[in-house]
Amino acid sequence: MSRRFQENIVAGIVLIVFIAYLLATLGFGPNARLVPLPIAILGIVLVLVQLVRQNLRGAKELQIDIFSSLTGVKNTTNTEEEPSKKPQNNFQREIQAMFFIIIFIGLILLLGPVIAVFLFSSGFLAITRHYAPIKAVWTSALFSGVLYLLFVAVLQLQLYHGVLASLITS
């Protein structure tokens, strides 16, 4: 998938969000939509301009670097169609990253933050083979203990115990 195609998908999604936002604001009273309505309209216009620019202009013209505008010095760091070094590998890593986050969030919702931190950290350290399993477990236990002390004992945070705990107690 080319970079331009990816950019078009992203801009298309942003456009849909702005249009949905515009439609939602139409349901509000005049005061409630006074600022959101023009913001949505301006957003739609800007995304359409962005879509046109990124499809009609050359890749190098897609970026307006404001530092270049201010200084006249070319910024060579950003190019719109710069190919990724390992796109396939990156995509796999992105999916893995999302998977890890979903697992972590799931654990937090199920068991509460302290136990989730312990399980996620020890699991991550063990899976990435950074530490041997036993060392991963005690390192994570120590870290979870520090977080518990800091947030619960010192900052007196009312802890969330997870869906599982509420199911067991009820």
Added chain:
Amino acid sequence: MLEAIFAGLMALATPQAMIFMIIGVSYGLMIGILPGLGGIVAIALLLPFTYGHERAATLALLLGAHIATIWGGSVTSILFKVPGAAKSLALVFDGHPMTQQGHASRALGASATAALLGGLIGAVFLAFSIPIVRPVMLALGPSEYLMMALWGLTIIATFSEGSLLKGMIATLAGIMAAYVGMDPVSGTPRFWFGSVYLLDGISFPVAMIGLFAVAEMIKLFVKGNTLVSRVSGEEQSSVFDGVKDAFRHWWLVVRSSLLGLWVGVLPGVGASVGGIAAYAQAAQTSKTPERFGKGAVEGVIAPDATLGANEGGGLMPTLAFGIPGGESMAILLVAFLSMGIVPGPQMLTSELDLVFSMVWIIVIANIITTLIGLAISSRLARLPTLNPNIMIPFVLSVCLFGAFATRGLIEDVLVAAFFGGLGYLMDKYQYSRANFVIGMVLAEMIERNLHISLGLYGDFFILTRPITLAMLVFIIFTTALPFIRQQRHKKNKQANE
């Protein structure tokens, strides 16, 4: 007045006040370094401990903690590209590139010293300028504050990462996100999708934790390398290089501090605008603006001096008129009231000793923070070189715990994760995350002041308020300036060819 200055200092010369000051500063540094937990959270968590102690000691605890959080927030911006609070955002632009180039210690040293100098200038200002600034402050109305917010939005274009158009889209998206929840003017629930949680709106710290911290951890995992690709110990400069930098750019420090003071004095504007404006003016006035965004030490000095001075400026309207200078001042105001300190003109007469105690607290807390900061900077600088396999689970855990801790709501963890994914995509496709956050921060100020202006001055308030009109002209000029320069540069280039 000299008697009041001396009495203010003596009130802090008790063992309780000194111990409270050290506890406050240490606690503030710790909270500041935790992503998303800035000065507001620090003071809010201290409120239950403020009863039954000496007033000066309690103020030392509260203000000491608040001042230390400012530098704590700068540390995470510089080292991890994770702003500790919205006001530390500008530190990301040059602070983190310095870390990547092996100048983390220098950046931290410059940051701590600039914050100290800014803090001292702010304290001196607070002490001497209340009678002078009062008429200026009272001359500005909501329409002028609206223009201030619009100026904040337009100047962010001066540091858009990559495409200006995408930066503007990101800003508008940030404004949109800020309008989720109950409309404070009409009481209309907006974009809440039937969720009671969304009625309260999206919390700024939670969104920032997601957009920056969680997104950076995703990036780190995808990249499979350290945050900073160099081995530990390979620092190219020392903390004292940064200290020297701050003194070498003394005029920038003075200018940025004065800007911070002014922003602090304006009620409701907040330090977020100040940090951004300081960065923009440093870039615009630099002889070598092309270095900005790539690790220019001036890009660290300017925002930190502004943030340091902002506190002195912010205290002035809070104490003299009971109008908080920003979000953290609002919560300080609550603390003052709970301690029996009633802001108003009497603060400048019968309670002058207490005002000067606060001035001294700002001075002493800034000095202690800087000393601790300089002492620990070289150790802190090694943190980004940690192996990602250790960084990811531990930083992610602190971030999601921090998201939960901001309001004690488990939904905030989900929102932080959502913004993490969004932040990763925004970074990948070069939609500026910074612009998104600034849009969020300024959205409420724009809407509130627009409604008040329309109600007070009518539909054509811009034309009937000369200061507002002048500010609008200024905004148009500063927005057009980069494009004019670009056109001139093109013409010159064509002429040379």
